[in-house]
Amino acid sequence: MTAALSVDHLSKSFPDAAEEVHAVIDVTLEIADGEFVALRGPSGCGKSTLLMAAGGLLEPSGGSVSVSGTDLYSLSQDGRARFRAENIGFVFQQFHLIPYLDVRDNILAASLATGAGDEKRAEELLGHFGLTHRARHVPAALSTGEKQRAAMARALFNSPKLILADEPTGNLDRDNAESLLEQLSAFASDGGSVLLVTHDARVEGHSDRTVEISEGRLVS
Ligand SMILES: Nc1ncnc2c1ncn2[C@@H]1O[C@H](COP(=O)(O)OP(=O)(O)OP(=O)(O)O)[C@@H](O)[C@H]1O
Numbered sequence: 001m002t003a004a005l006s007v008d009h010l011s012k013s014f015p016d017a018a019e020e021v022h023a024v025i026d027v028t029l030e031i032a033d034g035e036f037v038a039l040r041g042p043s044g045c046g047k048s049t050l051l052m053a054a055g056g057l058l059e060p061s062g063g064s065v066s067v068s069g070t071d072l073y074s075l076s077q078d079g080r081a082r083f084r085a086e087n088i089g090f091v092f093q094q095f096h097l098i099p100y101l102d103v104r105d106n107i108l109a110a111s112l113a114t115g116a117g118d119e120k121r122a123e124e125l126l127g128h129f130g131l132t133h134r135a136r137h138v139p140a141a142l143s144t145g146e147k148q149r150a151a152m153a154r155a156l157f158n159s160p161k162l163i164l165a166d167e168p169t170g171n172l173d174r175d176n177a178e179s180l181l182e183q184l185s186a187f188a189s190d191g192g193s194v195l196l197v198t199h200d201a202r203v204e205g206h207s208d209r210t211v212e213i214s215e216g217r218l219v220s
C-alpha cells in the first residue's frame with residue numbers, strides 16, 4: 001500500500017550559508033493513511049526544514065518525497081504547486097493569513113491554485129469552525145484562536161490527504177490549543193494523515209506516535 005507520506009533518505013543542506021549547514025541528514029519516514037505523527041526535537045535540529053521538504057516547498061539536496069505515491073520533486077514546479085494545493089494542507093504557528101482578505105476569502109484563497117472555488121464549502125467550514133459571524137472580518141480583527149481556526153479551515157478547504165503543521169499551537173492558549181489538536185485528530189480519524197512539529201507535550205495525547213529528530217537525524 002502506498003503511504004500518505006513517504007520520505008526516503010532525505011537530506012537538505014544549505015551550502016550558501018557562511019558555513020554549510022546540513023539541516024536534514026538521511027531521514028526516512030513513512031506516515032500511513034489516518035496516522036497522526038508528532039515530530040519533536042530541539043530548536044535548530046531541522047524540523048521545519050524537514051516539514052517544508054516533505055510538503056514540496058523546499059527542494060531536497062538528496063533523497064525523495066512521495067505523497068500518496070506521487071514523487072513530489074519529479075513534478076515540474078507548476079505541477080508540484082498544483083499537486084500541493086490539491087493534496088496537502090499547511091498550518092503554521094504564525095497562521096499566514098492574507099491580511100487584506102476577510103476570513104471567508106482567506107478560506108476561498110485555497111481554491112485559487114485548483115480553480116475549484118466553492119462558496120458552499122467555505123460556508124460549511126466557517127460554520128464548522130465557529131467563524132460564521134467573523135466571515136467578513138480581516139485577520140487583524142480576529143482573536144488568536146479565531147486566526148488559527150481560519151488557517152485550519154483554509155488548510156481543509158481542498159480536502160487534503162495530508163496536513164503538515166509547524167508549531168500550530170505555539171501561539172494558542174490551552175483551550176484553543178486543545179481544540180486545534182482535536183480538529184487534527186478528527187481529520188486523522190477520517191483517514192487523513194498529519195505530521196505535526198511541536199514542543200508541546202499536550203500533543204502526545206492526540207498523536208499516534210512521536211518521532212524525534214536531533215541535529216538533522218531521526219533518533220529511533
Ligand atoms: N535558508 C536557510 N539557509 C541557511 N541555513 C538554514 C536555512 N533554513 C534553515 N537553516 C538552518 O538549518 C538548521 C535547521 O533549521 P530549522 O528551521 O529546520 O530548525 P527547527 O528544528 O525548525 O528549529 P525551531 O524549533 O527553532 O523552529 C538550522 O541550523 C538553521 O539555521
Ligand SMILES: [Mg+2]
Nearest residue numbers: 047048049166
Ligand atoms: Mg522550526
